Amino acid sequence: MYETNYHRASSVEDAVRLKSSAEEGKYLAGGMTLIATMKQRLAAPGDLVDIRHIAGLKFISVTGRSVRIGAATTHYDVASSPELKAICPAICDLAHHIGDPHVRHMGTIGGSVANNDPAADYPAALLALDAVIVTNQREIGAADFFTGLFETALEEGEMIVAIAFEAPERAAYAKFRNPASRYAMTGVFVARRDSGDVRVAVTGAGADGVFRHAGMEAALAQNWSPDALSGATTDPADLLSDLHASSEYRAQLVKVMAKRAVAAA
Amino acid sequence: MAKVKMTVNGRQVGSDCEDRTLLVHFLRENLALTGTHVGCDTTQCGACVVHMDGRSVKSCTILAAQAAGSSITTIEGMAKDGELHPVQAAFKANHGLQCGFCTPGMVMTADDMIRRHGANLDEATVRAELDGNICRCTGYHNIVKSILAAAQEMRAVPQAAE
Numbered sequence: 001m002y003e004t005n006y007h008r009a010s011s012v013e014d015a016v017r018l019k020s021s022a023e024e025g026k027y028l029a030g031g032m033t034l035i036a037t038m039k040q041r042l043a044a045p046g047d048l049v050d051i052r053h054i055a056g057l058k059f060i061s062v063t064g065r066s067v068r069i070g071a072a073t074t075h076y077d078v079a080s081s082p083e084l085k086a087i088c089p090a091i092c093d094l095a096h097h098i099g100d101p102h103v104r105h106m107g108t109i110g111g112s113v114a115n116n117d118p119a120a121d122y123p124a125a126l127l128a129l130d131a132v133i134v135t136n137q138r139e140i141g142a143a144d145f146f147t148g149l150f151e152t153a154l155e156e157g158e159m160i161v162a163i164a165f166e167a168p169e170r171a172a173y174a175k176f177r178n179p180a181s182r183y184a185m186t187g188v189f190v191a192r193r194d195s196g197d198v199r200v201a202v203t204g205a206g207a208d209g210v211f212r213h214a215g216m217e218a219a220l221a222q223n224w225s226p227d228a229l230s231g232a233t234t235d236p237a238d239l240l241s242d243l244h245a246s247s248e249y250r251a252q253l254v255k256v257m258a259k260r261a262v263a264a265a
Numbered sequence: 266m267a268k269v270k271m272t273v274n275g276r277q278v279g280s281d282c283e284d285r286t287l288l289v290h291f292l293r294e295n296l297a298l299t300g301t302h303v304g305c306d307t308t309q310c311g312a313c314v315v316h317m318d319g320r321s322v323k324s325c326t327i328l329a330a331q332a333a334g335s336s337i338t339t340i341e342g343m344a345k346d347g348e349l350h351p352v353q354a355a356f357k358a359n360h361g362l363q364c365g366f367c368t369p370g371m372v373m374t375a376d377d378m379i380r381r382h383g384a385n386l387d388e389a390t391v392r393a394e395l396d397g398n399i400c401r402c403t404g405y406h407n408i409v410k411s412i413l414a415a416a417q418e419m420r421a422v423p424q425a426a427e
Binding site: 001002003005028036040048052099100105106 | 267283284285287306307308309311314317320321322323325326327328330331333374377378394396397398
């Protein structure tokens, strides 16, 4: 790891100030991606601003069906929250299958969302749940937030403080894990609301990162069952291809994972 | 270079280190607590697992500076008054190790999962919970057996888990 300067922020304002006064600063939450990347010398921020100790960034609040999760809330806390489990078990299940137990004790929802790894799990959930990403400056809809591979709508210095969404009537996440990295080789989050609105979001497969699957959404809006997806297709030209899976294989995985998710919802 | 202070195995410690120093190197090199191992250095193998404020974490992927002010327990802090911790005793009784390199991380992981799952810990859960720990001798059967035995022991004598 190259040299870096560590700063611990005591408040959101303090974090923004510390980062803006650094030349090449980065916010550090759980560090489960950032520290690992720095060790490989794939990232070398001159300054790290640790936001893990900021009071008020770790919380889960559920009011009726409105959910708000603080940015520094760990995957473990999301996975084991009884309040969340009562109205949106899908998000708990998703969090429970990120990384391994030790990674879940450190990694945070805000860090995962801000990093927008194309194989991360949370982006699929946020897109399918029509979540709002709350920053220190504004609120950004998930559809406008995830803009490409490791790219988001976050401006320089802007920091995620919370994630908010309305719990849907039914939802589930199905993931085909890479057995070594535990990242999604393909993950599909499905959500259906009382209004009949259906959303299907796919992670781990898209060449431009997380995406909604319009064809599957239309099929499921008509008939909410795994069989409704039998004729659904995904164009491999829009999908990732790497040593783990070809784009054709991923196209098939999208269908299988979507069916499993609908069956589980 | 800054002085990093934390509590390790119940003892207040402080030592100068670079901001980029990993917690595992701080423990091994600054504090000479070499029971915590570096296996893979890529956050996969779990040989470096310690407890930070009561939760299992991978000390090879945390800066010592991040851990400043926290309470750390390493494998050296498990045995009390010359008595093995019930998890250590179970690993010994059930031959839960072969070469022993992964064992400190396995023991710290086992204690964490037993505390979280209590009476609900079954074999399938143990195997799932070992997701972040690799035994390259592949001695998983006896590791699982040891953890289940320790869980039973710790249920029978809850104060021993403290």
